[in-house]
Amino acid sequence: MxxxxxxxxxxxxxxxxxxxxxxxxxxxxxAFSISMTDWSGFSSDRNFIGLGNYAELMGDGRFWRAMSHNLQLLIVVPLVTLGIALFLASMTTLAGRRGSAGRGGVRGSRFYQVVFFFPHVVPLVIAGVLFGFFYNPQAGLLNGLLRVVGFDWLTRAWLGDTTFALPAVMAVLIWIYVGFYYVVFSAAMKSLPTDVFEAAVLDGAGRFRTFRSITLPMITDTLKTSYVYLGILMLDGFALLQVILPDGGPDGSTEVVAQYLYRAAFTDGRFGYASAIGVALCLVTLVLAVPFLRMGRRERVEY
Known part of the structure; x- marks a missing residue:
């Protein structure tokens, strides 16, 4: 049986x-088998070269510079995005006129929910085109607003400046993803038991203390998963950057690994080397994701 x-x-x-x-x-x-060859991608000829592509990759300064840009995105974008999303979710879900245990958020929270989520509805390609015009040094809205308010000295070619090009792209990514994680955190907060917050109010806990001691610990799993997922997206970053800065930005200041992989394959005709870049990027993603998940492991909160 x-x-x-x-x-x-x-x-x-x-x-x-x-x-x-x-x-x-x-x-x-x-992909791994192709990375062990010198295949050009446009013919049937491919010679086995073992770890030759990986040996070349270890000494490739352009690859490591692109990887540093990915790591900057990995550190800055998730922290800022999740921080803003967490604040907005707490304001529209937990804060309100009914005390620390209230639901429904501040006045007009339903309208804010639509506004916050709207950027995530915009496709990445369209967002890239729109922000390309937004950052335009001559006719762009950003420099135009700075001139109107009298801050002419702040105007610059945002996407043409090696110092500000990558932060400008980070701002776009934050604008796009805040809405999605705002919805995720709002759903997590709405699932929390009300009696816990009522007990905190009876004990005299304020809003900040309630948020720090009750809300955050109970949505830690959601925060951890969100950071890993967004971090994996930042280790890619190809779609938006390829639309806004397809040439890698001024002096390669915004080129990420995925863009370098694309050029190695379709511009230089080195599919074997491009596959090695892809395998290396996959390994970096695993190396960063698995320990983070293990370090964040804790006893499950039951409620």
Whole structure:
């Protein structure tokens, strides 16, 4: 009977497992095998060169500079995005006129929810085009507003300045993703039990103390998962940067690894080397994600 049960379960798992192997595992294996060759991508000739591409990658200054840009995005964008989203979610979900245990947020919170989420509805490509005009040094809205309020000395070619190009792109990414994580945190806060907050009010805890001692610990898993997910996105960053600054920005100041991979494959015709870049990026993602998840492991809060 038990044998029949396991066979029945295996019959249901066989097809999904096969699809996972074909469409998920197989591409990774193929990418690694291509990275061990000098394949140009445009012919059937490919010579096995072992770890030659990886040896070249270790001494490739352009790759490491692109990786440093990804790491800057990884540190700044998630911290700022999640911080803003957490603040907005607490204001529109927990704060309000009914005390620390209230629900519904500040007055007009439903309108704010629509406004905050709207940027995430805009596709990345369209956002890149819009902000390309926004940062335009001559006819852009940003410099125009600075001139109107009398801050002419602050106007500059934002995307043409090696100092400000990457921060300008970070601002766009933050604008895009805040809305999504605002919704995630709002949902997490709405699922918290009201009686816990009522007990905190009876004990005399203020809003900040309630948020720090009750709300944050109870949504730690959501915060951790959000940071990992957004961090993985920042290790990519190809779509927006390729639209706003397809040439890697002034003096390569905004080029990320995904853009370097794209150029190595489709501009330089080095698919083998590009595959090695992709494998390296995948390993970096795993190295950063797995320890973070393990360090954040704690006892589950039951409520």
């Amino acid at each position: 038990r044998y029949g049960k396991y066979r029945f379960i295996a019959s249901f798992l066989a097809v999904p497992l096969l699809l996972y192997i074909v469409f998920v595992i197989s591409p990774y294996v193929q």
